[in-house]
Structures are given as structure tokens and as C-alpha cells.
Amino acid sequence: xxxxxxxxxxxxxxxxxxxxxxxxxxxxxxxxxxxxxxxxxxxxxxxxxxxxxxxxxxxxxxxxxx
Numbered sequence: 432x433x434x435x436x437x438x439x440x441x442x443x444x445x446x447x448x449x450x451x452x453x454x455x456x457x458x459x460x461x462x463x464x465x466x467x468x469x470x471x472x473x474x475x476x477x478x479x480x481x482x483x484x485x486x487x488x489x490x491x492x493x494x495x496x497x
Contacts (some may be wrong), residue, residue: 433497438466440487454480455479472496 435443441451441462452459457479465472465483472480473496483495484491 434493436466436469436495437462437472437483440489440494441466445488446488451483451486455482469496 438495441448446454448462449459453467455462461479465475472494476494480494484494
């Protein structure tokens with residue numbers, strides 16, 4: 432299972448930060464913070480990580496978070 436950073440997954444799906452944020456029901460700024468520093472995604476709620484993974488059609492373990 433290949434692990435990639437959130438921004439890489441988002442771009443590979445042809446999504447903008449705004450589109451991903453809307454799909455997950457969080458702010459664009461939150462997505463930007465998760466992409467800027469993977470440690471921010473590590474500290475995110477598990478519910479948000481699950482939603483992001485679902486929207487990107489990946490397993491949560493495929494997100495590089497540290």
C-alpha cells in the first residue's frame with residue numbers, strides 16, 4: 432500500500448483544497464494546515480481523517496501523517 436501526503440492524494444484526484452474541504456465539511460484553511468505540516472493531520476480527529484480518506488477513495492493508512 433503506497434503512502435503519500437494529503438496534497439499529493441488531493442491533486443491526483445483533481446481536487447482543489449476548497450473542493451476537498453467542502454466534501455469533508457471542514458474549512459479550506461484546515462486542509463491547507465494539514466497539507467502544510469503532516470503533523471497537523473496526525474493530530475486531527477479520527478473522524479476527519481476517515482472522511483478525507485473516504486472522499487479521496489483511499490484507506491486512512493495510505494495518508495502519510497508523520
